[in-house]
Structures are given as structure tokens and as C-alpha cells.
Amino acid sequence: MKGVDEKEYLAPGHRACAGCGATIAARLALKALGENTIAVSATGCLEVITTPYPETAWEIPWIHVAFENASAVASGVEGALKAQGKEDTNIVVFGGDGGTTDIGMQSLSGAMERGQNIIYICYDNEAYMNTGIQRSSSTPYGASTTTSPAGKESFGEDKFKKNMAAIMVAHGVPYVATACISHPQDLMAKVKKAAETPGPAYIHVLQPCATGWGYSPDKTVKLGKLAVDTHMWLLYEAVNGQIEVTVKPSQKLPVEEYLKAQKRFRHLDEEHIEIIQKFVDGQSKQFGLTE
Amino acid sequence: MVVKVISSAEAISEAVKLARPAVIPVYPITPQTKISEKLADYVADGELDSQYIRVESEHSAMSAAIGASGAGVRVFTATSSQGLAYMHEPVFAAAGMRLPIVMANANRALSAPINIWNDQQDSISERDSGWIQLFCETGQEAFDTVLQAYKIAENPEICVPVMVCVDGFILTHTVDPVELITQEEANEFLPPFEAVNAYLRTEDPMSLGTLADPDHYLEIRYELEQAINDSKALIEEVGKEYGDKFGRYYGLIEEYKSEDADIILVAMGSICGTIKDVIDEQREAGKKIGLIRVRSFRPFPKEALKEAVKDAKLAVLDKDISFSVGGALYSDVKSSVDNETYGYVLGLGGRDITPKDIEDIITKTENPTKDVEWIGLRE
16 A cells, blocks of 8 residues: 555464454554554453464564553553653554453543543454454444344344444543544554544444454455445544544445345344344434435 | 651652652552552652552552553552452552562451451452562551662562552551651662563563463463562562661561560561560560561561571461461461461451450460460450
């Protein structure tokens, strides 16, 4: 890609599944940030696959402590950098959806409210993939997971996913954005903007997961594109709370095309697909993508 | 020489100011709060140039401490009781990651029932976390120990975090004369911290806190065990160096009139002051009673203890309980020496410990009926 740092900061050879979307997200984000960056990981897929001792895939300084505290760890790193006069170094946090929207919510809220100068990137694969596809508060309506399985009395997850970007905007976070690994330029531009914004920034990246969603590993980018084209996932940014859509798909596809491409939604009947379609239509309207 | 009549909380804060940590992440909890408030004052008044992070929980206090220490700067935090229990997970991580964090713990009972008063169950419950735990008897010792704690933790051969334990309220909220040292003296004793083993520097990238599989985990834990065992000599060495400089000597244990004693009481923390008074009285009445004060609970001073106890009968006092076993100090002492040893659990949840209680313990040890007894139980 033109104008993109050719250097890799997340080295190949890590232990990710074929078609992993999380590593695409991290790789692109790091290319946008460059070498003057320190990364903090929450426990989760990205941490586990990249750092089997004594190896590491990280070409920049990296620290991991636990599942729920990456934002607090990053707060400490920021304090240390301030004390050392290295305020120009980027601090980027990578947390999965479980580590962000569930167990890491408190420390994230604290760090954002305190205005810590960190870039928080949630790589959202919509379930606890590292532990075997359990439901998180970011799991979408209708998805079958190992703890919200579809069955005789169940159509899978019965809640819509938590709206993290809105929660971050409500914290007064000066730069909040959504992104998807299928739109690398948009993602990297947002990460750059996040780095340029003084104070905290939050980017919620949707990243399809072949293992957890049930599709062929060569379709990760395609699934991301389908999520955006069906408006299941909207790409926007909120600068000081002012929301602006950054990618307007030329044609809005029915959600069914996205749902049918994945095993986790395959059980859904027309009624539930209709509920999802209605929800998505409401979102598109709210964001001014449709009349 | 400056002597101030201050609480242990303030004495600790004075020592922290002299140690000049770059980052102080703290969260309020009684009775620790006096420490973090004092440090906030120093920062607000420009007396201490630290990044003071008002985190949203103790879990985050320890996590931020790890982040900052991992980034290679000196860090301080303080907690108590529920706070320490809440940070249990990153407390283990700090030790496993070999980060030289110093934390003061104002000893307080754990819930339930909720109780804000003193016992030592909180830090005792973290004894296997891989931290060095030093228990202080007085405000003076708390002041002196904070400075020594950094010197111990930051030794490149050791790299183990240190918990400085002071009895909540009994020490944190009562005043005593404390002899301070000057900034110049502190700088000489404790030079600025330079991270040599672990750091986050863009010019020399390193991954901290990686995943260790069964092929590596055992060895990494063993290295920590070795470092903690090795810290015994260092604690003695640093305590002696401090004494040579400032006249107050410290080690793993303190022996008080135990040399020729028939009965030796073994205890930790502020209770030892009361015990010493009782011993003085008993000695006047012709009874050979002594005290061994365990200052370093982790590393446990097995060898020093073994040598000091001679063939005396031992009465071990615990402000904590490992249910169905007795106090934690009692179990450790019993497994370290061959002496006749009895355990006494007392003072839980801030129940007063009087000289009479200590006298009772001595009488009971003279004519023992039980291995472990609870002292001061009401009918």
C-alpha cells in the first residue's frame, strides 16, 4: 500500500490461527504508529499467540500483565514516560472484546476518565475466542457461542452488542472511532489521528475470526467487507463527540448475506434475521447513511 | 538531625519523599489513606516530583505500578486489607515479572465481617505472592524500612518487590518521635534507580509478561525462589549498612533478651513493643523470658531463627489464622525448628492486646495444654 510503513512491527511466525483478524488489526495499527511506540496487551488471543516465551513477535517494547488491567498498566507506563521526559512515545493498548467490554471495562473507564494519553484499540471478534468462543457483551444478537448456544429453546445470544464507542464518547474521550480490518486505509488513518490527539483515544476494530465465526480462513477480509456493506458495522469517528461517518458503502446489502456466510448465525430463522435487519436499518438511519 | 513527632503513615510518606519515586498510583482505603494523602500534599506543594495517578481501584494501583516499574522507573504504592486482597492478582504478577516495586501495607482485618481495625491477615494471605514482606514495630522502623526496601528490591541480583507492613491504626494513626535523615543522606544511601534487567525502551525493545508454557514455567518460578532465598543475605547487609550510616541496625530478626531465655515469644509488628515491656517485668521477677521479633516474614529467616531459639520453649503469637492449622507464623516457626512450640491466635479484627494477655500466654506456655490457643475469646 502506498505511503504505508513497510517495516513490520508485529513479526510473522506467531501462533495465530490461519486467517486471524486480530493480527491484521495489530499489524496495521503498528504500521500507522511506527517504531516510537510501546504496546500493552490485555490477556487474550493476541497476547497468547505473539509471546510464547522465550519468543516474541513484537518488534517494539511490549508489556502484558493480566486480562482486565491493560488500561491501568498503560496508565503506569504513561506516568513513567512522563517522568522520563518521553512524552512523544505512543502508548497503544490492545484488548479483545472480552478484555475491553467486560472484564476490562473498569480500568478502561478509569484511564479514559483520567485523560491518560493512551490509544486504546479493542480488537473485537465478538466472543471469548482465546478460551473457546464464549459469549461476551460484544457478542451480537443471534450468534451461537459455546455459552449462548443455539438449541431447541434458544436462538443463540439474545442481546444486541454493547455500544462501546458510545460509552467512550460519553466519557468525553476526544477521539473515538470504529474501524474494520477490511478497510486498512481507514483504520490506519484513524490510528494516526488517535496518536495525534492529545489525551486518550479509543478505536473499536471489528475483526472477523474464522475459528469463532465459522467461515473459511481465506474469507476474513471479505467478512469484514460484508459487515460494512450490510451496515452491520458502521465506520465512523467521533472527534470531541462530533460523529462523522468515514466510509459510506456504495450499496447497502441485506444483513442476510453477512449472516449466511457464517456458521454462528446459520441457525437463524427469518424472524430473527428480520429483527437484526430492523436493528441495522435503525442504526443506518441514525448515522445518516440512509433516509 | 531532625526528629519529628509523627504517625507511621507520615513517617512512611517522609521516607517515600526521600526515595523520590517517579510514579505513585494509589487508591484510598482505611487505614492506609493517610499515606496517600500525605504524598498527594507533597506533590501538590512541589516537594515531591512524582506522577501521582489517582487510579480507580487497588487492582489498577498495582497494575499501574507494574506498568511504570516495567517502564523502568521507581514506583511506590500503598494499600490495606480489602485493597490488598483486590490486587491479589497483579501482586503475584509484580513478583513474577521481577519488578522492584515498594508497597506499604497498613495491616487490617479482612472481610467478612467487614472490620477496619488491625490484624495481619491481609499481608499474611499474600505470603506466597513472591514479595519480600518486612513487618515493622515502630514508626521509626517504618521510615527506615521504606528506604531499605528500595535498596533490597532494586538490587539487580534480586529484583523482587517489597511489602512494608505496618499495623493499621496502632502505628499508622499514632504518633511517635521519628528521626529523619536528610535528602543528601538518602541520596547517598539510595542512589537513583536504573533498570538494568527489564524495561520498556523503544531503542531496545523487550517483551515483558510473556506466556510461559510447562517447558519454562517451573524454572522461572524456581529462579524467583532462589532470588527470595538470596535476599536474606541482602536484607541483613542493607540493614547493617543503614545502621552503620544512621545508627539504627536491622536484620531478618530482632533478638530481645532471648539469649538465656527458657521461653521465647515469637511475634511480628507493633505487638512486640508490648511484649518487650512484659519481658522486662518478668525478668525483674526472675523469669527468663525473651522475644524473637520476626521482621522478615518472607523470606522466612529459618536459619537465623534456628540459631536464635537455642533449646527454649517457643510461644508464637499470630494476628492471623490459617484455619484448622493455627497462625501462619506459628506453622512456619514449627516447621523450621525442633523446639517445643505453641501457637497463640489473638488480636484479630483489632481486639486489644494487653500486657495481661502476654502474661497469660507465658503462663500457658509454662503449662501447655493445647498446641494452638485463641487468646481473649469471650464466653
